Amino acid sequence: MINAIWxxxxxxxxxxxxxxxxxxxxxxxxxxxAKTGVTVCFGLxxxxxxxxxxxxxxxxxxxxxxxxxLLNPIVTFLFPDVPKNHPxxxxxxxxxxxxxxxxxxxxxxxxxxxxxxxxxxxxxKTAASPAMCTLLALNTASITLIPTTxxxxxxxxxxxxxxxIVGTTLMATAVATLAAIVMDRWYRRKFMRSRPGKPPxxxxxxxxxxxxxxx
Amino acid sequence: MVAFINLISAWAIPVxxxxxxxxxxxxxxxxxxxxxxxxxEGFQTAIQIIPNLVGMMVGISIFRASGxxxxxxxxxxxxxxxxxxxxxxxxxxxxxxxxGTGSLAFATDLISVYGPDSMIGRMASTIQxxxxxxxxxxxxxxxxxxxxNGRYALKVGLLSDAVGFxxxxxxxxxxxx
Numbered sequence: 001m002i003n004a005i006w007x008x009x010x011x012x013x014x015x016x017x018x019x020x021x022x023x024x025x026x027x028x029x030x031x032x033x034a035k036t037g038v039t040v041c042f043g044l045x046x047x048x049x050x051x052x053x054x055x056x057x058x059x060x061x062x063x064x065x066x067x068x069x070l071l072n073p074i075v076t077f078l079f080p081d082v083p084k085n086h087p088x089x090x091x092x093x094x095x096x097x098x099x100x101x102x103x104x105x106x107x108x109x110x111x112x113x114x115x116x117x118x119x120x121x122x123x124x125k126t127a128a129s130p131a132m133c134t135l136l137a138l139n140t141a142s143i144t145l146i147p148t149t150x151x152x153x154x155x156x157x158x159x160x161x162x163x164x165i166v167g168t169t170l171m172a173t174a175v176a177t178l179a180a181i182v183m184d185r186w187y188r189r190k191f192m193r194s195r196p197g198k199p200p201x202x203x204x205x206x207x208x209x210x211x212x213x214x215x
Numbered sequence: 216m217v218a219f220i221n222l223i224s225a226w227a228i229p230v231x232x233x234x235x236x237x238x239x240x241x242x243x244x245x246x247x248x249x250x251x252x253x254x255x256e257g258f259q260t261a262i263q264i265i266p267n268l269v270g271m272m273v274g275i276s277i278f279r280a281s282g283x284x285x286x287x288x289x290x291x292x293x294x295x296x297x298x299x300x301x302x303x304x305x306x307x308x309x310x311x312x313x314x315g316t317g318s319l320a321f322a323t324d325l326i327s328v329y330g331p332d333s334m335i336g337r338m339a340s341t342i343q344x345x346x347x348x349x350x351x352x353x354x355x356x357x358x359x360x361x362x363x364n365g366r367y368a369l370k371v372g373l374l375s376d377a378v379g380f381x382x383x384x385x386x387x388x389x390x391x392x
Contacts (some may be wrong), residue, residue: 004315013277016286025280033276037269040323041261049257054235056253057246061239071281071361112359120359127364128357133371136356139371140312140349141379146228153323154340159331165340166227167220171386172345176379183374187367 007142047152067100068093078138078181079129080123088117092135099142111139118197130188134181141180144173223386246269264316279324299392300384301335307342308380312373315348337391341383346376 012119015204017025058064068090077091082088091114098107122129128136147169278284288302295302303325310318322343323355329335349372357365 005310005317006270007276009278012283013274013279013281016281016283017277020282022281026277029276029280030273033273035267036276036323036327037272037320038265040272040320041265041268044264045258045261048261049254052257052260053250053252053254054232056249056256057235057244059253060244060249061235061242063238064233077302108355111356115356115360119362126362128362128368130366132356132360132362133238133366135370136353136365136368137371137375139352139356140347141375142347142352143244144253144344146231147340150322150340150344151228151318153326154331154336157326157331157336159336163228164221164305165337165344167224168337168341168386168390169344170223170272170382171220172341172379175382175386176346178373179369179378183371184367187371191367203361214342 027095040156043156044149044152047148047155051146051148058101060114064094064097064101067097071096078134081129086117086121088114088131095135096138099139100145107139107142112134130191133188135183137180137184138177139176141173143177144169154198196203197204217318218292220390267316268320269315272324275317275320275324299388301338303335304338304342304384307339308377311342311346311380312349312376315351318343318348334387334391338384338387342380343388346379346384349376350375 013029014023014026017023020046071093076084076088079089079092082092091110095107095110095114099108114134117123118129118132118135122132146166150165150169151162154165236250239249282360284306288305291302291305295305307318307321307325310321322339325339326336331337331340341366349369353365353368357363357368
């Protein structure tokens, strides 16, 4: 996918420039673009170094775990199929709290571990379980408290107020996450109804049909 | 409401910068050493994305300089302008769910061309910051457990991206309009 997009950008640009008889534009634009890419990354260094330092303090002090505990009731509501004491729960909680703090690098490994734990509960190992879909929905919408990268880029371009987008980002991310949760519920219900003959996929409290399966 | 959002924008970061080290200190964490240790990762992270960002920036730069971008934007422009939405922002909405560095490069491009404090610059910042790259998340997470059938996950991810995109534009028009 990304390969096709990248190639299309270059080839369509090449075609347009050639059609206008201004093919030299391609050369200057390519080198300008490369230069901007490096400049932006160097601008990111200062903010990323500082912010990841602060976030290490949040991790070492146990703040991350504390946030995870606060999220517990929300997670039990969102993942009714996962038994309360299952290790998947712990990873889901860490994944969500890391996302909340904008710790993408910490969130991804936690999310992957959560997926692996959910896979052990998955009756059909080749298709995503409803719980997995919920985890994916939460991560694609990804609630962000502080959009660090964008603040850094705005600073690079001499914004008068680089952080004035924190509030609007928070609002937009909240709406997107809410939409993701609602739609996930909607499709989950449709999916569950479409397979009436089969027992619910790893229901929380062990039902009689499930204990039969286990026995 | 507007005042409240502005208050969050102004206070969120200073409060975190003061509160997190203080909290860590009360938990007997060696604050400075722990900070430096974590900060090391930031340098690597920034350097690691250089190839991605250079690649994407080159593609977008050629696409824009050749006039191709203006052509496609002019095509959809009249309809969006009707709603008060600057049409320059639309390609970002299409790119956002597909590629993280691609959309970051495009948002940076918009910010540099129109200025960070323009409506377009602010919208680009908000859109880029408010959702994650759906395609990347699905690929990594499902790939990690070897699942090919994601059921309705892609649908939910893309729909919520669309909602987030619309919400980002609406909120920006509301607060900065």
